[in-house]
Amino acid sequence: MSKKIKVIKNIKKFIKDNDLDGYIVPKNDAFFTEYSEINNLEKVTLFNGSAGFAIILKKTNYLFVDGRYTLQAKKQSGKNFKIFETPYTLPKNLLKIHKFKIGFDPKLFTETTLKTYFDDKTHLIPIQFNFRINSQKKVNKIFHLNNKIVGESSNSKINKVINYMNKNKISYLYISAGENVNWLLNIRGRDLPNSPVVNCKLIITNKKKLYLFINSKKINNKLKKYFKNIIFYGEDDLFKVISNLKKGLFCIDKNTCSIFEKKLINSKFKILQINEPIYQFKSIKNKTEIYNTLKVHVEDGVALTKFIYWFKFTKSLLTEKKIEDKLESFRKHSKNYLYPSFDTIAGSGPNGAIIHYKSNKRTNRKININDILLLDSGGQYKWGTTDVTRTIGRGKIADKIKNNFTRVLKGHIAVVTANLERKCRGYLLDKLARKSLKSVGLDYSHGTGHGVGFFLNVHEGPQAISKYNKVKLKKGMILSNEPGYYLNNKYGIRIENLIYVDGKKENLTFKNLTFVPIDIDMINFKLLTKKEREYLFNYHLNTYAITSKFLSKSEKKWLINLIN
Numbered sequence: 001m002s003k004k005i006k007v008i009k010n011i012k013k014f015i016k017d018n019d020l021d022g023y024i025v026p027k028n029d030a031f032f033t034e035y036s037e038i039n040n041l042e043k044v045t046l047f048n049g050s051a052g053f054a055i056i057l058k059k060t061n062y063l064f065v066d067g068r069y070t071l072q073a074k075k076q077s078g079k080n081f082k083i084f085e086t087p088y089t090l091p092k093n094l095l096k097i098h099k100f101k102i103g104f105d106p107k108l109f110t111e112t113t114l115k116t117y118f119d120d121k122t123h124l125i126p127i128q129f130n131f132r133i134n135s136q137k138k139v140n141k142i143f144h145l146n147n148k149i150v151g152e153s154s155n156s157k158i159n160k161v162i163n164y165m166n167k168n169k170i171s172y173l174y175i176s177a178g179e180n181v182n183w184l185l186n187i188r189g190r191d192l193p194n195s196p197v198v199n200c201k202l203i204i205t206n207k208k209k210l211y212l213f214i215n216s217k218k219i220n221n222k223l224k225k226y227f228k229n230i231i232f233y234g235e236d237d238l239f240k241v242i243s244n245l246k247k248g249l250f251c252i253d254k255n256t257c258s259i260f261e262k263k264l265i266n267s268k269f270k271i272l273q274i275n276e277p278i279y280q281f282k283s284i285k286n287k288t289e290i291y292n293t294l295k296v297h298v299e300d301g302v303a304l305t306k307f308i309y310w311f312k313f314t315k316s317l318l319t320e321k322k323i324e325d326k327l328e329s330f331r332k333h334s335k336n337y338l339y340p341s342f343d344t345i346a347g348s349g350p351n352g353a354i355i356h357y358k359s360n361k362r363t364n365r366k367i368n369i370n371d372i373l374l375l376d377s378g379g380q381y382k383w384g385t386t387d388v389t390r391t392i393g394r395g396k397i398a399d400k401i402k403n404n405f406t407r408v409l410k411g412h413i414a415v416v417t418a419n420l421e422r423k424c425r426g427y428l429l430d431k432l433a434r435k436s437l438k439s440v441g442l443d444y445s446h447g448t449g450h451g452v453g454f455f456l457n458v459h460e461g462p463q464a465i466s467k468y469n470k471v472k473l474k475k476g477m478i479l480s481n482e483p484g485y486y487l488n489n490k491y492g493i494r495i496e497n498l499i500y501v502d503g504k505k506e507n508l509t510f511k512n513l514t515f516v517p518i519d520i521d522m523i524n525f526k527l528l529t530k531k532e533r534e535y536l537f538n539y540h541l542n543t544y545a546i547t548s549k550f551l552s553k554s555e556k557k558w559l560i561n562l563i564n
Contacts (some may be wrong), residue, residue, distance in 0.1 A: 151288025171248025
């Protein structure tokens with residue numbers, strides 16, 4: 001019996017023993033991070049995407065994923081699970097589970113999430129299933145970033161938060177998102193596979209007292225002395241702390257404060273649920289953060305440019321795994337490179353149509369000369385985070401593929417050259433990105449862009465370029481610009497740069513952070529307007545100016561030929 005089947009059987013027995021009709025299994029752990037060492041969803045379903053949840057019933061199993069993962073989920077989990085695409089189908093849309101008693105772990109869900117998934121026709125029962133997680137893992141020490149790297153002291157950031165609290169008459173703020181605590185205190189660590197995030201939580205009072213909940217083994221004495229104003233507690237000491245706090249308005253983050261934590265706090269305090277203010281503060285990068293991010297993108301651009309040249313001209317037999325390893329080796333030439341900011345997506349031919357594909361021993365394809373390669377990758381550097389996608393061809397490229405690639409490129413250019421005075425919100429930019437594809441009846445089932453952290457998570461909010469995002473874009477925000485097109489079982493196309501908002505209030509524009517050549521062999525230039533051709537010319541001219549001094553003679557010669 002496979003481990004997956006055994007876990008499902010154990011959950012079904014748990015359902016029966018506890019008089020339930022079903023049990024819900026999320027992707028996240030108790031810190032609500034996107035990428036975590038703990039992944040119970042994969043244990044149960046074999047699905048290894050970054051977002052989703054499963055509902056195990058007595059006789060049926062459901063897996064819910066967003067449009068990025070529909071095809072992948074069907075391939076990985078379709079044998080034992082019915083796949084539904086969110087937000088178009090949610091548990092509350094399934095008549096079958098109305099009036100059902102569904103168990104859930106209160107440490108792994110927020111009230112907001114459950115209200116999104118279910119309505120009051122389903123009975124939700126807080127109860128914990130033991131997944132027998134091996135907690136014997138290495139404890140990594142945290143480290144502190146100085147002002148030359150982050151551009152603002154932790155004391156200045158704390159004052160910013162306290163000003164917000166006083167303005168809104170908040171006595172206590174519970175910061176339950178580890179990434180926000182990391183930003184506030186200018187600390188980083190290695191608790192996650194692809195992000196320099198320390199798993200921790202914090203209470204800050206309007207009197208500037210800070211209570212940090214963290215594994216004490218992660219902190220050295222030097223840091224304890226530096227953070228004189230912080231009182232350190234264990235990860236599970238929340239109730240101990242709140243029991244000794246005076247009455248006042250307690251503010252929690254509706255995105256990451258679990259139902260379990262909310263009930264503990266609510267046992268003594270009146271609660272205000274909000275989008276915690278640090279998300280907004282963190283999203284606006286200062287001049288130092290932008291400068292350092294630009295620097296790491298030069299190094300990343302050199303690595304990608306060298307890789308593309310190698311891929312175009314190598315005579316070696318290639319597989320997707322070899323592609324991943326080769327790209328990693330180019331990045332490692334930089335002394336500032338640390339590790340990937342997410343698992344590299346190297347999807348060749350039909351695998352490129354799986355939006356967030358991840359190769360393994362079973363799926364690792366040999367790359368044929370006429371295959372299209374979709375390569376989405378990124379790095380964590382000292383100090384900055386990158387994310388870039390290129391779609392590359394080597395052999396004969398069909399006219400239809402060229403046309404589709406060019407329409408994706410037109411959408412990509414439309415976003416970066418947009419007038420932000422009129423199109424300053426993500427949903428408006430998303431329409432621009434899809435316009436050329438939609439004119440011929442095509443589209444893609446993911447957002448056009450996400451926010452990006454500064455030496456933090458590669459996916460960050462609140463800003464995004466998507467159908468539903470109405471957050472106003474502000475100077476200093478970093479986003480991805482990544483329209484695409486995917487033909488099931490044939491190929492995938494995506495072009496992604498990171499961009500940032502620059503300029504003055506009345507004249508904001510996007511500027512590119514990413515400078516990596518776009519494959520001109522994939523373009524039908526007849527579909528481009530004069531302005532689009534000018535943009536492409538200038539983009540490749542800038543790419544050459546930024547990367548050429550780090551390239552070999554043959555690489556330079558190839559790159560300069562792209563400037564036409």
